[in-house]
Amino acid sequence: MQSGAVRHDRVKYAFIWPAFLIVLVISIFPLIYALTVSFQSVRLVPPIPPRFVGLDNYAEILSSGRFWGSTWTTASIVFMSVALQYVFGFVIALALHHNVRGSSLYRVVFLLPMFIAPVCVALIARMVFHPYLGPVNDAMNLFGFVNIPFLTEAPLAIMVLVVIETWQWTPFVTLLMLAGLQGLPGEVFEAARVDDIGPWRRFWDLTFPMLLPLSVAVIFIRLVEGFKIIDTVFVLTGGGPGTATETLTLFAYNEGFKKFNLGMTSALSFVFLIVVIVFGTVYLALAQRLTRRYA
């Protein structure tokens, strides 16, 4: 990187500008327009000319129960599923790392869920969790339980969403934690084994602290990605019953495309952005303190 770098090579701009311009024009620049729209009252149906309303949209969002409800729903799905993903993903990575029988087979099958479109996963889940015709309730009957309406009762539907997210994204955690495990220095673990330190202590005193920075990053990625959830919910419950499983993104979409309230949706997406930024900053600050205590 250093050798050719010091010279003033103008050609470097030719390399970076196309990508830079596309991201700037497509991802960043529309935000400016959306930001101005978020301070206006814009309705497509009935069409009213845009009117500047200041912070009204934001005030309305913060005082609406539906916003807080969807925030709560999103947060509970994300936190529960990421916790499960991390625990299962890490344990499976450990098992694979220690070459459990048949681990090469698992590697491919375990990867698969990650690559399947969330809408497909949700459709499959709809079939699998069907109250009468689905295999899960079939198995329940076999063991003498009654049929459970998984998708029409809010807490159950949220649990199903957590299961789906865990099913789909645990492989991601496994993949990264496995890469991390393979990068650990082998000598330390050899030495610990020679000193007759049990596997439990070896994990908590060596593996876990050494992988803490990676864990922090992996959990961060999963949390940020998890907050975006819309497709699964859109197909599985459509946000229902009522608005009990509505997530933030789905709420914003519904405001914009069912009520055609563009100003509100813009404002909502910016509130969402602020929530993610604040949350990310707090998380990273806390994580840094935690890593420092271990290091």
Add this chain to the structure above:
Amino acid sequence: MENRTLRGLGLGLCLIWLFFSFFPLYWVFVTAFKPPLAVSQGATYIPFIDFRPTLQAFRDALSGIRGDFFGPIASSVMISLVATALSVFLGSMAAYALVRFQFRIRLLSGLTFGIISIGGFVLLNGTFDITVPYALLIVLVLALVASIYVNRLPLPGPVLGNNDVTFWFVSQRMFPPIVSAFALFLLYAEVGRAGLPLLDSFLGMVLAYTAFGLPFAVWLMRDFLSTVPVEVEEAAQVDNIGRIRIFFQIVLPMSLPGLLATSMIVLAFIWNEFLFALLLTTGDWQTLPILIAGQNSSRGDEWWAISVAALIAIVPMVIVAAILGRMMRSGLLSGSIK
């Protein structure tokens, strides 16, 4: 002794997880071959024992009596291939620049850009009544020129380097996508009013997905390209071969596995993407995920048809996952995942 119990537990968990991951896929696969009765009379599991498999659902789907399948498949294939190619290509170029050259960007220059673009837009659009697309275009050019000029001045304040530029690219992924998708929808609608239809068009979707894929491409390709030895390039430079030719004729061919892996990952993300397609398409260029999401309400409990639709979207991704799995086993990806 303790080790053996742990091994047993690990194997047990892996087997349970194998079942847990595999069962839903098995279910959608067999359901696609079920006749209607095998669905509506309760759960059936094993073909030839529980039910007699049939290809009827596939025939129905392909003959088009259940709505147009080929349109969304064709648009999904075209949009995702072109957008993947573009974003991996442009992303590799940007990543190469980030690996081999040094960038110094003043924070003040970035601030100038932000202030001029937001302030200028409000002024032009609000006060002078210039329509949104033109106002944005004027502001974009002005803000870029101004910030490049400011970057040349010897001003105080922090200077951002290559890592910050990479972070700028990657940070696009941290945004909730509804923010940019919705903003893009508003912008496309305005551009459409000015005469260039971007909503529900090939160009609009490819642009959106190229921008969507670029952060991954830059991030992954930066790691792959940094493993290409500098010496080869330096030898070529001694022979007075230009940077662009070096990039195309030496660097890209040398990082072919990395390019392939990156393309697969970006392709998977674009192929499965839902929100942008939901907001930016209405009919002609609808992609597969939108079609599949619609199956739910239009089909009710016709699971055989739903399964066929889902399988069409899943099969290409199974191939992608298999390719990546093989590359992973050969140790190619272990270096890039950090």
